[in-house]
Amino acid sequence: MEAVKEKIHPKWYREAKVHCACGAAFVTGSTLPEIAVEICSACHPLFTGQQKFVDTAGRVDKFNQRAAAAKKKQEEAAARQSRREAEKAAAGA
Numbered sequence: 615m616e617a618v619k620e621k622i623h624p625k626w627y628r629e630a631k632v633h634c635a636c637g638a639a640f641v642t643g644s645t646l647p648e649i650a651v652e653i654c655s656a657c658h659p660l661f662t663g664q665q666k667f668v669d670t671a672g673r674v675d676k677f678n679q680r681a682a683a684a685k686k687k688q689e690e691a692a693a694r695q696s697r698r699e700a701e702k703a704a705a706g707a
Contacts, residue, residue: 630644636657655661 624645626643626645627647628643629641630647630649631639632642632644632649632651632654633639634654634657635650635652636654638654638656640654659665
């Protein structure tokens with residue numbers, strides 16, 4: 615068996631510390647000495663069974679704003695359509 619080539623592999627940290635945004639911390643092996651994550655097995659909905667919105671950069675808020683704007687436009691279009699139909703009915707009668 616051949617030896618591992620020198621100077622081509624990254625440094626391996628056997629006890630790399632992982633810190634989650636929820637406050638959980640654990641140790642694992644990695645090529646980085648410290649890792650910061652937004653979600654881990656202690657707070658992930660798949661493992662906890664609780665629904666949780668993971669909002670990165672306000673994406674949930676942006677989606678809700680777009681959905682509200684789209685609903686408002688649909689309501690305005692429906693109101694315009696009903697006014698047109700009422701005007702046509704009044705003109706024809």
